[in-house]
Amino acid sequence: MLIKQIKHNSKEYQEAVDLRNTILRQLLGLILDEKDLQEEKSDIHIAFFENNIIIGTLILTPKDKNIVRIRQVAVANDYQGKGIGSKLVKFAEKFAIDHKFSKIILSSRNTALNFYKKNGYQTLGEEYVGKTIKVPHFEMIKYIA
Numbered sequence: 001m002l003i004k005q006i007k008h009n010s011k012e013y014q015e016a017v018d019l020r021n022t023i024l025r026q027l028l029g030l031i032l033d034e035k036d037l038q039e040e041k042s043d044i045h046i047a048f049f050e051n052n053i054i055i056g057t058l059i060l061t062p063k064d065k066n067i068v069r070i071r072q073v074a075v076a077n078d079y080q081g082k083g084i085g086s087k088l089v090k091f092a093e094k095f096a097i098d099h100k101f102s103k104i105i106l107s108s109r110n111t112a113l114n115f116y117k118k119n120g121y122q123t124l125g126e127e128y129v130g131k132t133i134k135v136p137h138f139e140m141i142k143y144i145a
């Protein structure tokens, strides 16, 4: 296994976009469009490789000098429940600590709530329905420094 940062618009990035569309968008009848991809140009893109194939991905979006947001966490169907999502989150947390962020925030779908709780995140406020992903979500936070 290998976890590393990948570059926006690279071949690896495109592979991660395909995985995100399959895992996070398709079932809801959605797809990431050109505007979505342009907007994440300055984000930090992280990928988990098994035999040179991307089977997990996560994005970090800095919000200000203290806060960074975890987004778009996706693990390929056949590989879920094997600790890959947690390894991606740990890698992202180390990156955030190394870059002097003190808080990580995220929006969790209800279905992933326990996953984030197990990784030390706590809910903030009430359940809400996402604007793009119209399923129940919770806002979550972890203090890392």
Ligand SMILES: CC(C)(COP(=O)(O)OP(=O)(O)OC[C@H]1O[C@@H](n2cnc3c(N)ncnc32)[C@H](O)[C@@H]1OP(=O)(O)O)[C@@H](O)C(=O)NCCC(=O)NCCS
Binding pocket: 023, 024, 073, 074, 075, 076, 079, 080, 081, 082, 083, 084, 085, 086, 087, 107, 108, 109, 111, 112, 113, 114, 115, 116, 118
């Ligand atoms: C949610 C997701 C990223 C978790 O990654 P993963 O590699 O499957 O999770 P891990 O194996 O690291 O799980 C860590 C812990 O969380 C729990 N967990 C994982 N997914 C869970 C889920 N959907 N519901 C409840 N608990 C879950 C596991 O049981 C595990 O606990 P354990 O170690 O005590 O068994 C992955 O399952 C996924 O891509 N799901 C579909 C897309 C999605 O919902 N993404 C998040 C959008 S907010």
